[in-house]
Amino acid sequence: MKKIGVLGTGMVGNTIGTKLVQLGYEVIMGSRTATNEKAIAWKEANGEKASAGTFEDAAKFGEIIFNCTKGEVALDVFKMAGPENFDGKTIIDIANPLDFSQGMPPSLIPQYSNTNSLGEEIQKLLPKANVVKTLNIVNCEVMVDAKKSGGDPTMFMSGNSAEAKAEVKAILNQFNWNDIIDLGDITTARGTEMLLPIWLRTWMATGNGYFAFKIVQ
Amino acid sequence: MKKIGVLGTGMVGNTIGTKLVQLGYEVIMGSRTATNEKAIAWKEANGEKASAGTFEDAAKFGEIIFNCTKGEVALDVFKMAGPENFDGKTIIDIANPLDFSQGMPPSLIPQYSNTNSLGEEIQKLLPKANVVKTLNIVNCEVMVDAKKSGGDPTMFMSGNSAEAKAEVKAILNQFNWNDIIDLGDITTARGTEMLLPIWLRTWMATGNGYFAFKIVQ
Numbered sequence: 001m002k003k004i005g006v007l008g009t010g011m012v013g014n015t016i017g018t019k020l021v022q023l024g025y026e027v028i029m030g031s032r033t034a035t036n037e038k039a040i041a042w043k044e045a046n047g048e049k050a051s052a053g054t055f056e057d058a059a060k061f062g063e064i065i066f067n068c069t070k071g072e073v074a075l076d077v078f079k080m081a082g083p084e085n086f087d088g089k090t091i092i093d094i095a096n097p098l099d100f101s102q103g104m105p106p107s108l109i110p111q112y113s114n115t116n117s118l119g120e121e122i123q124k125l126l127p128k129a130n131v132v133k134t135l136n137i138v139n140c141e142v143m144v145d146a147k148k149s150g151g152d153p154t155m156f157m158s159g160n161s162a163e164a165k166a167e168v169k170a171i172l173n174q175f176n177w178n179d180i181i182d183l184g185d186i187t188t189a190r191g192t193e194m195l196l197p198i199w200l201r202t203w204m205a206t207g208n209g210y211f212a213f214k215i216v217q
Numbered sequence: 218m219k220k221i222g223v224l225g226t227g228m229v230g231n232t233i234g235t236k237l238v239q240l241g242y243e244v245i246m247g248s249r250t251a252t253n254e255k256a257i258a259w260k261e262a263n264g265e266k267a268s269a270g271t272f273e274d275a276a277k278f279g280e281i282i283f284n285c286t287k288g289e290v291a292l293d294v295f296k297m298a299g300p301e302n303f304d305g306k307t308i309i310d311i312a313n314p315l316d317f318s319q320g321m322p323p324s325l326i327p328q329y330s331n332t333n334s335l336g337e338e339i340q341k342l343l344p345k346a347n348v349v350k351t352l353n354i355v356n357c358e359v360m361v362d363a364k365k366s367g368g369d370p371t372m373f374m375s376g377n378s379a380e381a382k383a384e385v386k387a388i389l390n391q392f393n394w395n396d397i398i399d400l401g402d403i404t405t406a407r408g409t410e411m412l413l414p415i416w417l418r419t420w421m422a423t424g425n426g427y428f429a430f431k432i433v434q
Contacts (some may be wrong), residue, residue: 057299066422092304102332107331107407108331109332110327112416113331114324114325114327114331115319115324136269145389149433149434150433150434151433151434152433153433156415156419158324181419181420181422181423183418183419183420183421183422184421184422188418188422189264190324190414190418191414191415191417191418191419192415194411194412194414194415195411195412197331197407197408197411197413198373198408198409198411198412199403199408201400201405201407201408202373202398202400202408202432203399204400205398205400205401205405206398206432206434208434210434211432211433211434212432212433213430213431213432213433214431214432214433215419215423215428215429215430215431216366216367216368216369216370216428216430216431217366217367217368217423217425217427217428217429
């Protein structure tokens with residue numbers, strides 16, 4: 001099993017990292033400092049397959065990288081981690097370019113949406129890595145167990161490398177995602193990132209965050 | 218049964234108008250001129266409950282109005298039709314603010330998306346009308362028969378008037394939509410209009426336009 005680096009110590013990074021350890025992966029959680037309290041606590045709670053370090057440590061250790069940072073800081077995090085440390089690796093980008101500056105619910109950061117996407121910006125920053133956009137359209141507990149939506153929903157996947165997408169698909173299957181649509185290259189991440197506004201409003205209207213999208217066809 | 222005005226003579230207007238006549242409604246199709254060939258042909262094909270006229274004729278005759286125009290011209294059409302002719306009426310807005318100027322697939326017109334929507338702009342132009350955004354997220358044959366998606370998909374609805382939304386819900390039911398989520402006021406149209414980018418990319422990836430979205434919860 002490949003070693004995995006998780007960038008980000010928030011609820012998403014914690015949930016993804018914990019699930020991956022449960023599945024048997026060796027996982028490092030990376031943050032700005034090597035002594036981040038949340039990362040240390042996560043490591044302590046998850047046994048010997050779990051470790052913690054800087055973003056750079058996570059980038060060097062991981063053979064597959066999960067980007068669980070906030071969209072507004074994601075590019076800075078990759079720069080901090082050292083772009084060359086991602087060469088040849090699969091990056092699973094689950095961040096969303098949310099803009100909280102215009103009030104609630106958040107909109108999307110204009111320069112990373114509509115005619116662009118965060119996924120594409122990460123791919124441009126790391127031209128030798130293989131960025132795959134996926135999982136960004138559900139809450140983190142549904143990410144790691146599609147059945148928590150109560151059904152068999154659809155997950156989308158976008159990326160330039162067929163090999164990287166096959167690797168991601170295998171992990172998605174481990175997360176109980178069985179209906180997976182490969183949308184095409186990384187520019188198709190524009191579509192999935194623009195699902196956030198309807199995700200947010202469906203959540204607000206129904207009061208239930210444990211849902212997912214299904215393509216009925 | 219209320220009289221219905223359909224604005225627009227394209228495939229969407231034609232399909233919606235035809236279905237409404239089949240359901241027993243009196244329907245007028247409105248266009249820029251009273252002698253539009255497509256509108257006249259539609260009227261000839263649909264019997265005595267069908268008529269054709271200008272946008273203004275359609276706005277005056279209709280007690281419920283379907284906006285089936287292209288998003289980029291929708292506001293001009295409402296101005297041409299006479300904004301006062303929509304006072305107190307329910308407007309079912311199924312147009313999308315697609316921007317074809319940046320290449321294919323289309324993006325969304327920046328000033329009508331993300332922190333704004335076409336639905337909101339129409340409501341601002343017609344403050345005494347009740348705009349309800351719905352049906353804009355599927356192809357026109359699925360609009361008038363949800364079962365053509367092959368399942369029981371979800372339709373979203375956005376609007377400021379509960380009464381207008383109840384009226385629209387009854388029509389949606391006649392179009393075989395049974396799983397309807399009321400997202401809230403017209404600002405929630407931002408969410409449904411931003412579904413177009415994923416609709417387009419799913420269509421391009423699968424080659425099948427007869428699909429719809431289902432909220433699995």
